[in-house]
Amino acid sequence: MRNSIRDAARIALKSYPLSRRHSFAERHGTIGLSLMLLFAVSHPLWAHEFKAGDIEIVQPWSRATPEGAKVAAGYLVLKNHGSSPDRLVSATGEIAGVTQVHEMAVDDKGVMTMRQLADGLEVPADGEVALKPGSFHIMFMDLKRPIREGETFKGTLTFEKAGSVEVEYTVDAMGGNAMKDHSMGGGHDNHGG
Numbered sequence: 016m017r018n019s020i021r022d023a024a025r026i027a028l029k030s031y032p033l034s035r036r037h038s039f040a041e042r043h044g045t046i047g048l049s050l051m052l053l054f055a056v057s058h059p060l061w062a063h064e065f066k067a068g069d070i071e072i073v074q075p076w077s078r079a080t081p082e083g084a085k086v087a088a089g090y091l092v093l094k095n096h097g098s099s100p101d102r103l104v105s106a107t108g109e110i111a112g113v114t115q116v117h118e119m120a121v122d123d124k125g126v127m128t129m130r131q132l133a134d135g136l137e138v139p140a141d142g143e144v145a146l147k148p149g150s151f152h153i154m155f156m157d158l159k160r161p162i163r164e165g166e167t168f169k170g171t172l173t174f175e176k177a178g179s180v181e182v183e184y185t186v187d188a189m190g191g192n193a194m195k196d197h198s199m200g201g202g203h204d205n206h207g208g
């Protein structure tokens with residue numbers, strides 16, 4: 016019984032005109048493309064790219080905060096398509112009273128600490144810098160309200176050469192990681208605020 020079905024399928028496939036097979040593949044390709052477009056439209060992370068001069072800002076995201084939290088972090092990738100370096104010198108966020116550019120690192124006692132980058136963060140010529148958990152980040156302080164998973168909030172980034180640009184952060188789940196980079200997880204638990 017099984018065999019006969021398989022044989023029938025083989026015969027059917029053999030007798031299937033090449034042109035029809037072709038169009039079948041094309042149709043499949045079209046379905047795939049439609050699904051991709053649908054995903055791009057329905058998935059906010061795909062739509063979040065911003066530009067300021069030569070600087071491209073990719074996928075700004077943040078994490079939901081617990082009730083009463085006073086700080087949150089913003090992450091994104093800065094790509095410099097220009098032939099000279101630029102610097103991210105300041106940032107703002109509509110959810111925060113104070114916003115700074117921070118660096119997180121392990122100090123000589125092995126403790127995770129963070130500090131404000133007073134001179135800003137360099138974006139190398141023809142290069143990129145990633146703001147990500149456990150590393151550079153935008154620090155939103157004096158939060159005006161908790162931020163919830165799935166919402167977006169606006170902010171600005173100001174570059175020494177490229178000027179200011181408004182960006183929108185997508186809020187991932189609490190403890191989530193939109194970049195799927197689990198290298199340094201938590202990160203902000205020990206931020207004093």
Ligand SMILES: [Cu+2]
Binds near residue numbers: 117153154
């Ligand atoms: Cu910080």
